[in-house]
Amino acid sequence: MADWTTAITITGSFGAASTAQIISHILTNKREIKKYERDCLQNLYSPLVLKVVKYFSREADKIIFHEVMVNFDIDEVKIKKDYEEMSLEANSIFEEIIECVGKNLKYAHPSLIVEYEEAIYKEESKHLFGGFNYIPHTNDYSFEQRIKVCRELLLEFIRISEKLDALSDALRVKIQGSLFFTELYPLLERCGYKKLARHVVKYMGDIMIALTRKNNLLSEIVYIRKQLDIAEDTIKFEEVRADACQFLYELGDQICTLEVNSPEDWKDQLEKEDINRMIFNKFPGDLLKSGNN
Incomplete structure (x- = not known):
């Protein structure tokens, strides 16, 4: 009986030690992850978000x-x-x-590294074929x-800041316009x-x-963009594109009441491009194909 008691006690001790070790390992990993994410925020992302807005x-x-x-004239x-x-x-x-991204690649998310490498290639190509002095509304893939x-x-x-509870309301408001633009451009x-x-x-x-x-404009455009990306056939793409066009026209209703610098009305431009697409037979199916290329 004493042997069984001893065995149980020893087994229990080993079990408790193993459990404590696992918990300790998990906590250590969590601390390391948190420290790494804090380093990412401090060394890469925080110094650049306001530069993005300024850009x-x-x-x-x-x-x-x-x-x-x-x-x-x-x-x-x-x-x-x-x-x-x-x-x-x-x-x-x-x-x-x-330059900052390149110096801090160890803090960069893999998806950022992919886009960074692609940008380096395209910027170098642009230098070869015409230099840096480009105009955004020309056909500029860079x-x-x-x-x-x-x-x-x-x-x-935003992901890391929210996770670490380090995102102020003031900064969130300041960067949401830039984030919305990064969704609007590819949607158009x-x-x-x-x-x-x-x-x-x-x-x-x-x-x-x-x-x-x-308040929900940003979430709306993100949702529509995702739906367009996962549309696998022409019929589904046409349905989602119809929703996207409605969103863009409604956005124009809000922007056109504010915007004073453009010589053309936002909605007029949408309508003109719709007419041109019909003239040249560029229908949603063609857009689906071009998006998948």
């Missing part, structure tokens, strides 16, 4: 300024010089973003890639509104105001 702001200033030059040397300085400033900010990099930075910053592209997509960044200020008036 999109400079792109907006640049395209508005360019449209003023074109529409009013302004040819003064000083005006052109100011525009070139805006272009250089926007490019410089993005270069700072890319600008689209810049948006993807910024989107990954913002998403991961995917729905076939490529011309509007090229200069939609100029609406950044109005988008910020619209977001404060309607």
Whole structure:
């Protein structure tokens, strides 16, 4: 009987020790994960989120300024010089973003690393075929890639910040306009509104105001974009695209009551592109194919 008691006691001791060791290991892992995420936030994401906001702001200033030059046929040397300085400033900010990501890849999420590598390739290609002084509303695949990099930075910053309870309401409001833009640009592209997509960044200020008036705009556009991405056939894609177009027209209702800088009305541009697509027989099925390529 004593032997059984001893055996049970020894087994119980081993069991308790093993359980304690497992718990200790789990807690250690959690502490290490938390420390790593805090390091990610401090070394990579936090220093860059406001740079992303500033970058999109400079792109907006640049395209508005360019449209003023074109529409009013302004040819003064000083005006052109100011525009070139805006272009250089926007490019410089993005270069700072890319440089910081490159120096801190050990803190980057895999999806950010993928977009970073793609951006490096496309930026180098652009240098070879025309340099840095591009205009967003031209057919510029590099600008689209810049948006993807910024989107990954913002998403991961929000995820980690919320997990660590380190995201202030003020900063959340400040970055949500930029995050909304990173969803809006590809949504316009995917729905076939490529011309509007090229200069939609100029609406950044109005988008910020619209977001404060309607809290669920961001969640709506994220949901619609995901539905478009998973649409596997033309019929489903047409259904989701119809919802997306309705969302874009309703967004125009809000933006057009605020926006004063554009020479064209948001909804007019949507309608013109819808008409052109019908003329050239670009129907949703074609958009589905182009999105899957």
